Amino acid sequence: PKPALNGPMTAPSSLPRLQQSPRDPAFVQAPYLFYDRVRQAGRVVFWEDWGLPVTAHSTVVGGCLRDRRLGRAAPAGFGTTPAAHLAPFYDLEAHSMLELDGPPHAKLRAQVLRAFTSRRIAALAPEIEALCHQLIDALPEGGCDLLPHYAQHVPAIIIARLLGLDDTTAPDLLRWSHAMVGMYQARRSPEVETAAVAASLEFGAFLRGQMAKRRLSPADDLLSALLATETDEDRGLSEAEILSTAILLLNAGHEATVHSLGNALAQLLRQPQLWAAAQEAADNAPALAALVEEALRFDPPLHLFLRWVKEDMEIGTQVFARGERIGLLLAGANRDPAIWYDPDRFDPQRPGKPHHAFGAGAHFCLGAPLARMEMQIALKVLIQRLPRLTLTEPPAYADLYPFHGLNTLKVHY
Numbered sequence: 549p550k551p552a553l554n555g556p557m558t559a560p561s562s563l564p565r566l567q568q569s570p571r572d573p574a575f576v577q578a579p580y581l582f583y584d585r586v587r588q589a590g591r592v593v594f595w596e597d598w599g600l601p602v603t604a605h606s607t608v609v610g611g612c613l614r615d616r617r618l619g620r621a622a623p624a625g626f627g628t629t630p631a632a633h634l635a636p637f638y639d640l641e642a643h644s645m646l647e648l649d650g651p652p653h654a655k656l657r658a659q660v661l662r663a664f665t666s667r668r669i670a671a672l673a674p675e676i677e678a679l680c681h682q683l684i685d686a687l688p689e690g691g692c693d694l695l696p697h698y699a700q701h702v703p704a705i706i707i708a709r710l711l712g713l714d715d716t717t718a719p720d721l722l723r724w725s726h727a728m729v730g731m732y733q734a735r736r737s738p739e740v741e742t743a744a745v746a747a748s749l750e751f752g753a754f755l756r757g758q759m760a761k762r763r764l765s766p767a768d769d770l771l772s773a774l775l776a777t778e779t780d781e782d783r784g785l786s787e788a789e790i791l792s793t794a795i796l797l798l799n800a801g802h803e804a805t806v807h808s809l810g811n812a813l814a815q816l817l818r819q820p821q822l823w824a825a826a827q828e829a830a831d832n833a834p835a836l837a838a839l840v841e842e843a844l845r846f847d848p849p850l851h852l853f854l855r856w857v858k859e860d861m862e863i864g865t866q867v868f869a870r871g872e873r874i875g876l877l878l879a880g881a882n883r884d885p886a887i888w889y890d891p892d893r894f895d896p897q898r899p900g901k902p903h904h905a906f907g908a909g910a911h912f913c914l915g916a917p918l919a920r921m922e923m924q925i926a927l928k929v930l931i932q933r934l935p936r937l938t939l940t941e942p943p944a945y946a947d948l949y950p951f952h953g954l955n956t957l958k959v960h961y
């Protein structure tokens with residue numbers, strides 16, 4: 549039967565139901581076992597703990613991401629109004645392209661793409677390489693945790709420079725973005741909410757100041773390029789949109805890339821033959837690119853994205869009504885045996901195929917070219933400079949589902 553249009557979502561009786569707490573420590577360390585169960589149980593399965601139908605089939609995930617009848621924003625009459633005290637956070641989110649669909653999304657995305665040019669991105673390669681060398685020069689003697697000493701700095705400093713912000717702002721950016729990203733955890737505490745609201749206010753005030761400076765004297769940076777659109781009445785961005793865009797770029801550009809780099813290194817360091825393969829790949833651009841793609845397929849940092857159903861439709865073999873939601877298990881799709889031979893093996897030699905770590909369709913990650921370049925350079929420099937890198941303790945994932953990244957990555961060199 550078709551579930552009711554209004555009211556809380558109930559499990560359609562025909563869907564197989566699975567239970568799995570996203571806080572269960574075994575799940576946090578090895579979520580792929582659950583994704584296998586989901587995939588085997590059906591094309592769409594009801595995940596009881598989220599109260600959500602989900603899919604881990606690659607073709608269903610890809611189809612949903614590309615289907616305009618599904619969107620990130622709730623259709624009119626659905627969705628919840630956030631609590632008033634969270635307004636500073638949600639006001640910023642309201643103008644973010646990631647939370648919009650259709651023409652408002654297309655307008656924002658097109659303007660950002662015009663400013664986020666491949667020329668501007670390619671020009672960053674030598675800077676990223678120099679930064680990686682500086683970070684390695686500054687590593688403590690003997691050993692360290694590579695997340696705070698290496699992985700964390702690369703995306704934060706680079707996106708700050710791209711926007712035109714001074715390197716010295718990076719620690720504040722890291723702090724604010726970490727606090728704001730906390731809002732997307734499976735279960736968040738009141739402390740997480742308070743920190744996210746405080747960070748939204750501070751971050752917003754800081755960026756408004758930066759925008760005021762650039763209005764007076766524009767520079768050759770992304771923030772100035774976005775501000776330059778303000779005069780175009782039809783397609784230009786408003787101050788609120790520029791603010792949300794800058795924050796989206798800083799937040800999206802930071803945490804996911806740090807975790808991708810950490811997860812990739814953990815895989816490579818766990819198996820000596822993979823570390824040896826990585827050393828060979830470091831001097832060879834196509835092999836290095838393939839290594840990074842396999843790392844993103846095998847252990848991506850963002851596991852679950854939701855979509856709202858905007859008009860009645862079928863997903864898998866299930867009828868969905870307008871106002872319902874579906875969870876897309878990107879990381880589960882990346883291990884689908886219908887697409888990937890021996891999917892649970894990390895194999896940098898496997899023939900390249902599109903994976904879902906960056907999503908697909910209208911919201912396909914706008915930062916993918918930058919993220920790929922950062923990962924390739926950061927891995928290459930690390931492998932070349934520290935060939936004897938070894939783990940000093942088994943890396944463990946943090947309890948932040950649907951984010952999937954390490955707590956620490958302790959090594960000696």
Ligand code: HEM
Nearest residue numbers: 645646800801804805808853905906907911913914915919
């Ligand atoms: C969107 C993943 C790095 C900017 C997305 C989406 C995914 C993703 C899965 C789509 C979400 C959805 O469909 O609901 C990643 C991963 C990264 C990464 C795995 C690192 C390896 C970056 C970087 C930037 C960035 C470095 C910017 C500098 C964005 C933006 C969107 C987005 C702006 C929204 C696009 C839109 O709504 O049209 N990312 N991302 N990302 N990402 Fe990334």
